[in-house]
Amino acid sequence: xxxxxxxxxxxxxxxxxxxxxxxxxxxxxxxxxxxxxxxxxxxxxxxxxxxxxxxxxxxxxxxxxxxxxxxxxxxxxxxxxxxxxxxxxxxxxxxxxxxxxxxxxxxxxxxxxxxxxxxxxxxxxxxxxxxxxxxxxxxxxxxxxxxxxxxxxxxxxxxxxxxxxxxxxxxxxxxxxxxxxxxxxxxxxxxxxxxxxxxxxxxxxxxxxxxxxxxxxxxxxxxxxxxxxxxxxxxxxxxxxxxxxxxxxxxxxxxxxxxxxxxxxxxxxxxxxxxxxxxxxxxxxxxxxxxxxxxxxxxxxxxxxxxxxxxxxxxxxxxxxxxxxxxxxxxxxxxxxxxxxxxxxxxxxxxxxxxxxxxxxxxxxxxxxxxxxxxxxxxxxxxxxxxxxxxxxxxxxxxxxxxxxxxxxxxxxxxxxxxxxxxxxxxxxxxxxxxxxxxxxxxxxxxxxxxxxxxxxxxxx
Amino acid sequence: xxxxxxxxxxxxxxxxxxxxxxxxxxxxxxxxxxxxxxxxxxxxxxxxxxxxxxxxxxxxxxxxxxxxxxxxxxxxxxxxxxxxxxxxxxxxxxxxxxxxxxxxxxxxxxxxxxxxxxxxxxxxxxxxxxxxxxxxxxxxxxxxxxxxxxxxxxxxxxxxxxxxxxxxxxxxxxxxxxxxxxxxxxxxxxxxxxxxxxxxxxxxxxxxxxxxxxxxxxxxxxxxxxxxxxxxxxxxxxxxxxxxxxxxxxxxxxxxxxxxxxxxxxxxxxxxxxxxxxxxxxxxxxxxxxxxxxxxxxxxxxxxxxxxxxxxxxxxxxxxxxxxxxxxxxxxxxxxxxxxxxxxxxxxxxxxxxxxxxxxxxxxxxxxxxxxxxxxxxxxxxxxxxxxxxxxxxxxxxxxxxxxxxxxxxxxxxxxxxxxxxxxxxxxxxxxxxxxxxxxxxxxxxxxxxxxxxxx
Numbered sequence: 001x002x003x004x005x006x007x008x009x010x011x012x013x014x015x016x017x018x019x020x021x022x023x024x025x026x027x028x029x030x031x032x033x034x035x036x037x038x039x040x041x042x043x044x045x046x047x048x049x050x051x052x053x054x055x056x057x058x059x060x061x062x063x064x065x066x067x068x069x070x071x072x073x074x075x076x077x078x079x080x081x082x083x084x085x086x087x088x089x090x091x092x093x094x095x096x097x098x099x100x101x102x103x104x105x106x107x108x109x110x111x112x113x114x115x116x117x118x119x120x121x122x123x124x125x126x127x128x129x130x131x132x133x134x135x136x137x138x139x140x141x142x143x144x145x146x147x148x149x150x151x152x153x154x155x156x157x158x159x160x161x162x163x164x165x166x167x168x169x170x171x172x173x174x175x176x177x178x179x180x181x182x183x184x185x186x187x188x189x190x191x192x193x194x195x196x197x198x199x200x201x202x203x204x205x206x207x208x209x210x211x212x213x214x215x216x217x218x219x220x221x222x223x224x225x226x227x228x229x230x231x232x233x234x235x236x237x238x239x240x241x242x243x244x245x246x247x248x249x250x251x252x253x254x255x256x257x258x259x260x261x262x263x264x265x266x267x268x269x270x271x272x273x274x275x276x277x278x279x280x281x282x283x284x285x286x287x288x289x290x291x292x293x294x295x296x297x298x299x300x301x302x303x304x305x306x307x308x309x310x311x312x313x314x315x316x317x318x319x320x321x322x323x324x325x326x327x328x329x330x331x332x333x334x335x336x337x338x339x340x341x342x343x344x345x346x347x348x349x350x351x352x353x354x355x356x357x358x359x360x361x362x363x364x365x366x367x368x369x370x371x372x373x374x375x376x377x378x379x380x381x382x383x384x385x386x387x388x389x390x391x392x393x394x395x396x397x398x399x400x401x402x403x404x405x406x407x408x409x410x411x412x413x414x415x416x417x418x419x420x421x422x423x424x425x426x427x428x429x430x431x432x433x434x435x436x437x438x439x440x441x442x443x444x445x446x447x448x449x450x451x452x453x454x455x456x457x458x459x460x461x
Numbered sequence: 462x463x464x465x466x467x468x469x470x471x472x473x474x475x476x477x478x479x480x481x482x483x484x485x486x487x488x489x490x491x492x493x494x495x496x497x498x499x500x501x502x503x504x505x506x507x508x509x510x511x512x513x514x515x516x517x518x519x520x521x522x523x524x525x526x527x528x529x530x531x532x533x534x535x536x537x538x539x540x541x542x543x544x545x546x547x548x549x550x551x552x553x554x555x556x557x558x559x560x561x562x563x564x565x566x567x568x569x570x571x572x573x574x575x576x577x578x579x580x581x582x583x584x585x586x587x588x589x590x591x592x593x594x595x596x597x598x599x600x601x602x603x604x605x606x607x608x609x610x611x612x613x614x615x616x617x618x619x620x621x622x623x624x625x626x627x628x629x630x631x632x633x634x635x636x637x638x639x640x641x642x643x644x645x646x647x648x649x650x651x652x653x654x655x656x657x658x659x660x661x662x663x664x665x666x667x668x669x670x671x672x673x674x675x676x677x678x679x680x681x682x683x684x685x686x687x688x689x690x691x692x693x694x695x696x697x698x699x700x701x702x703x704x705x706x707x708x709x710x711x712x713x714x715x716x717x718x719x720x721x722x723x724x725x726x727x728x729x730x731x732x733x734x735x736x737x738x739x740x741x742x743x744x745x746x747x748x749x750x751x752x753x754x755x756x757x758x759x760x761x762x763x764x765x766x767x768x769x770x771x772x773x774x775x776x777x778x779x780x781x782x783x784x785x786x787x788x789x790x791x792x793x794x795x796x797x798x799x800x801x802x803x804x805x806x807x808x809x810x811x812x813x814x815x816x817x818x819x820x821x822x823x824x825x826x827x828x829x830x831x832x833x834x835x836x837x838x839x840x841x842x843x844x845x846x847x848x849x850x851x852x853x854x855x856x857x858x859x860x861x862x863x864x865x866x867x868x869x870x871x872x873x874x875x876x877x878x879x880x881x882x883x884x885x886x887x888x889x890x891x892x893x894x895x896x897x898x899x900x901x902x903x904x905x906x907x908x909x910x911x912x913x914x915x916x917x
Contacts, residue, residue, distance in 0.1 A: 016855035016888075027770035043780060047773035054503025054767060061776065067858035070828050107780045108858075115777065130854060131806050134827035161853075217769070227760035234757075279761045281768075441617070442624055 006049065007206040008059045009199075010115045010148075013125035014139060015065025018155040021184035022125055023048065023062045026192070028281075033062055043108060045115050052216030057209045061119065063112040069139035072109050075101055076142060089145030093117060113146060121149040121203050124176075128154045128162035132170040140174050149202040152179045153195070178202055192217060225395065226452065227279055232387040233451035234434075235272040237444060239265055240380055240419075241426040241433035244373040257373055262304050264435050265375060265383075269303060272387060280394040299386060303379060374427065377419060385414050388455070410459050420458065422451040468510040470747040471526070476513040478522050478618035480758050485614075489516050498766050505763035506752050512766060525612030526619075532608045537636070541643045548647020555648075556655035562664040565702075565716060566678070572648050572724050576641060580731070583637060587630055597640050598633035626750040631743040638736035645728040652724060656717045663716035664702055672703050679719065686722030693719050786858070786865035788897045792842070794872040798912045799843035801825060801834055801867070803850050803860050805879070813905060816913055831863065838870035846871035847912045852881025852903075856892040865896060875900035877908035 011019045020033040020042055027048040034042065043064045050058040066072075079092045079099075087095065093113050096102055102110035116122050124143065130136075143150055152171050157164050164181070171179055180198040182191050193214050200207040242264075246257040389411075418424070425447070426432050431440045432447050483489055494515035501511040517523035555568045579597075586598075605616040623629040655661070665675045676699045683693030694702070694715040702712065754763050802824040805811055812821045820843065825834045838846075848864050850856075868874040876898050878889055886903075893901050902908040910916060 014855070015857050028768065029770050029772070032772065044775045045777035046775045048770045049773060050770050051767070053505065054507070059773065060770075061773075064779075065857070068862060070831065070859055071862070074828055111777050127855075131804075133804050134830075135804070135857075135859060138828070220763075220769070223755040224760050224764070226755035227757040230755070231757045275757060275761065279757060279764065281764050441621060445624070 006056045006059050007121070007203060007209060008061070008119045010061045010063055010112070010119040010122045011125060012063050012112050012116055012122045012143060012150075013065060014069075014127070014130075014136060015067050017065070017125045017127040017130075018184045019065065019125045020062055022123065022153065022155070022182070023060060025184050025187060026050065026060060026195075045111050050213060052213045055212075057213045061115050063115050064108045066109055066112060066139050066142070068106070068109070069135050069142055072106050073138040073142050075106070076145065088147075090117065090147050093142075093145050109142075113142070116143060116146045116148050119148055120206070121151060121199065122146075123199075124150045124152045126152055126154050126167055128157045128164050128167055129159050131163065132166050137170070137174065140171075140176070144174070150176060151199055151202055152176050154179060154181045155184050157181045158183050221395075224279060225391075228276055228391045228394070229452045229455055230448055231272055231275050231279070232384070232391060233448045233455060234444075235268060235387060236380060236384055236423055237426050237447050237451060238268060238433045238435040238439070239375050239383060240423045241429050241431075241447075242375060242435040243430040243433070244436065246373050254373075261373060261375065265379070266303055268435055269383060269387075270298065273299065273390065276387070276390055276394060282394060303382060303386075380419060380423060381414055385411060388414070413458055420451060420454040422447055422454055468507060470750060472510045472514065473750060473752055474619055474622055475517045475523055475526060476510055476752060476759075477622045478526055478612075478614040479513040479516050479520070481614040481618055481621070482520060482522060484758070489520065491516060494519070495766060505754060505767035508766040509752060509759060509762050512762070522612065522614060525610070526615045529609060529612065529615040532610075533605060536604060536608060537639075540640060544640050544643040545647040548644040548649075549651040549654075550647075551644075552648035552651020552653075553655055554651075556652055556659070556661060559655075559659040559661050562662040563716075563720075565663050565665050565720065566675070567666075568720060569682070569723055572645075572652070573728050576645060576728055576732070579637075579641065583634070587634065597637040601633060601636045622750070625753055625756075626746050628743055628746040628750070631739045631746060635736055635739035635743055638732050638739055642729060642732040642736050645724065645732055649721065649724050649729055653721060656721065660713075661717065662713060663720075665699075667703075672700055675699055675703065682723055682727075683719050685726050686719060689722070689726065691718045691722035693722070786862040786896060788865045788868040788874055792869070792872055794842035794844050794870070796820075796841040796843045798845040798847070798914070799838070799871070800847045800849065800912060803848060803863060804854060805849060805851055806853075809879070813909065815909070819909075819912060825863070834867065835870075838867055842870040842872075844872040845912055845914065846874045847877055847908060848874065849877040849879055849908075850889065852878045852886040852889050855885060856889045861892055861896050864893075864898065873900075874898065875902055875908070875911050877905075878903050 011022055013019050024030055024032045027050060029048060032048060033046055042062055045061055045063050047059055047061040049056045050060060076092055076096055079087065079095050081087050081091075094117075096106075097110055097114055097117075122143065124140070126136075140150070152167075154162075154164055154167060156162055168179055171177075178198055178201060180195050181188075182195050196210045196214050200210045203210070242261065244257055244261050246254050429443065429447070430436075432444045433439055434444065479489070491512060494512045497515050498508040498511035502508045514523070517526075551572065555563070555571050557563060583598075602620065605620070606613070609616050620629060623632050667675070676696045679694060679699045680696065683691075687693045692715045694712060698709075698712045698715060702716070752759050754760055797818055797820040799820045799822055800812060800815065801822040802811060804826055805824050811824060815821060820837075820841075822834050822837055823830070825831045846867060848867065850860065850864075854860075864874070864876065876893055878886065878893075878901055880886075881889055881903055890901055900911065902911055907916075
């Protein structure tokens with residue numbers, strides 16, 4: 001059998017176990033339904049279609065919570081055929097749905113059963129923090145009477161009070177051996193894949209469709225990840241390569257130039273942050289907004305404030321020395337700018353005709369009293385740390401809460417180790433930068449891709 | 462344009478042009494285009510293309526791209542015509558008017574030298590990754606930018622897209638080789654025309670080289686033409702052509718064929734073959750090209766236009782009214798004060814130490830236990846009924862209904878909420894208030910005190 005219609009799944013469970021949260025996580029629709037810790041928030045049945053490359057592969061229905069299973073099972077077991085003959089599960093459920101209590105006392109439960117009967121399978125969501133009680137067993141007996149495959153989903157497994165073992169044992173005793181852990185608030189990275197794979201074992205015929213769904217989700221995640229790193233790498237290249245020629249003798253002009261350059265860097269960073277938020281379809285009013293290190297979509301602390309640099313544990317770099325040597329005073333040094341010691345080294349280290357020419361330019365500049373203003377290493381490190389932590393936080397939304405990047409080994413390397421080779425090379429290639437004017441698009445693109453590879457390598461090492 | 466045509470290369474070019482336009486001038490108002498995109502295509506790429514088609518019409522970018530492509534085709538045609546004419550001129554010039562003998566090596570060098578040099582440079586540039594185009598390719602790129610007119614996006618988008626697909630060098634290569642093919646074809650035409658209609662004699666000259674060099678040179682260079690049936694001067698003819706031109710008919714014909722064969726096989730044929738390779742690779746590449754959805758701008762668009770899910774909406778509406786059980790105590794019963802638990806965990810000793818005279822009905826969890834409690838309460842209604850609940854669970858209709866049911870067999874009813882902290886404790890208090898339970902106690906001493914009637 002090769003079904004042509006999408007697989008229909010009902011999300012069922014006791015009240016307040018996180019059914020709507022599961023819907024939100026699987027549909028990537030943070031605005032779906034209403035989520036609260038209040039029990040029986042959902043009293044209706046509402047569906048979403050899960051799409052992969054424009055194809056509807058799954059229909060997922062949120063149902064109200066079961067609230068009075070013990071009484072319902074009693075009612076259900078009391079139902080018998082016309083001449084008192086015994087009925088099988090689905091027949092009994094059908095008869096119950098046609099009866100008076102299904103419209104009054106058990107209206108909520110009736111909706112669940114009706115939806116489950118119309119579905120190919122059900123996710124039975126369990127709050128693993130709850131003990132296994134008689135009502136849960138009765139609930140499973142009722143749901144089991146629908147004769148639709150059930151896949152128990154253990155929610156809140158990462159919470160301290162969770163008793164996964166007890167649940168697994170109890171479910172096994174009821175004949176439910178395929179169980180999947182899926183923390184709807186903090187799912188593990190491949191949680192979704194395992195959820196669909198488990199479902200595929202229960203729903204053979206839809207396995208190819210579920211495989212496609214997994215493949216599409218993973219590809220999308222990969223594309224988004226590369227796009228995000230390209231945004232960050234683009235920002236770093238633009239800032240690292242930017243070079244402003246100023247008259248070093250005139251302090252007023254120099255100050256104005258420093259202010260102009262800092263302002264451009266700030267705006268560029270904000271543009272990058274905005275683009276990242278748009279990429280991950282993040283709305284500042286999302287429930288998990290406070291999981292991000294931003295305030296109202298902006299970084300709280302100014303990039304060029306010495307405190308910010310120190311806060312991130314970044315050492316002030318060579319700019320200080322260069323600024324002091326040039327007689328530009330402490331302000332310039334804390335302005336986060338360098339009069340080019342790093343740029344000069346970068347130009348030489350970068351090699352190539354272009355770099356040598358720029359270095360020659362600089363020598364000429366020194367002779368004529370002109371100096372090149374560039375953004376200091378410390379600021380570059382800070383930018384990299386900030387933006388990469390933002391990417392990590394955005395990717396972890398709906399995933400496990402991550403440690404802030406600055407506390408990780410990767411963060412350590414961004415603070416302590418040399419800048420990545422392409423960033424150093426960018427020092428010698430002002431034509432890569434789109435900060436002060438138009439960049440050489442082809443060269444910039446190549447540099448961005450090279451930097452993305454290096455960022456990935458640093459993360460992996 | 463029918464909305465469901467699969468995207469062509471031109472469509473993707475338009476997408477890139479729209480992207481550049483939006484990057485330079487800010488985002489366009491795309492509400493209508495997005496709706497059309499959702500209706501017009503299913504895949505993320507299809508939807509991005511569909512959006513660009515609409516915006517391309519609105520902004521005139523589609524027309525600008527088409528117009529630019531027309532101008533470039535015209536420019537290409539003119540270039541080819543010029544190169545052809547130039548080639549003919551060169552061929553005629555090399556052949557001369559027949560008044561002077563043709564210096565064979567000189568003529569061959571004049572016709573193929575520049576071509577060979579260009580070919581070596583092109584090959585070097587082709588295999589050195591990241592090299593900027595030089596020569597005709599660079600000129601063509603410059604020309605493309607110059608012809609942009611009011612839409613600089615058109616050429617930039619094309620080159621950008623070709624670069625993404627790794628096709629830029631094939632594109633520039635096909636232009637380069639087409640141009641050279643025209644020039645060499647022209648040269649061949651000029652040369653042949655001159656050989657057909659004029660009388661030429663051939664000679665080689667040297668000051669330093671030995672005659673043997675020329676014999677070898679002609680033998681080597683004539684090897685390939687000879688394979689393909691071109692007459693080639695033999696060693697004796699070559700040696701004899703050194704001092705003075707041979708008037709011998711066969712020798713002159715052999716020299717002419719050798720020259721024509723060399724220009725055709727070492728000039729025109731390689732260039733045409735290379736042009737074919739470049740053009741085929743370009744055509745295949747254009748067909749296989751897909752938008753790189755990992756580019757930030759496209760990834761954001763894909764997320765917006767092709768979301769992971771779409772809502773079906775409410776398929777079974779919420780009940781209009783919700784039957785909430787109400788406690789109904791306040792009867793005049795005189796039975797023993799009674800304690801009963803609902804769904805308590807095993808993590809605390811149960812029952813707690815009770816004063817004498819308190820009836821303990823245990824914990825009601827399953828249907829049988831509930832029936833037992835009901836029977837006991839029906840048998841002897843309690844003056845005070847204390848129901849202990851676990852505040853860490855979620856309150857549900859089943860538990861609340863049970864409390865309400867039991868309260869009918871009690872003079873007074875209170876709920877002892879165990880471990881009620883945080884959100885769920887709050888929910889319990891709300892639900893119990895809604896059910897009409899006025900006494901909700903959390904402290905064990907107070908709860909047991911209430912049971913003994915120490916306070917009300």
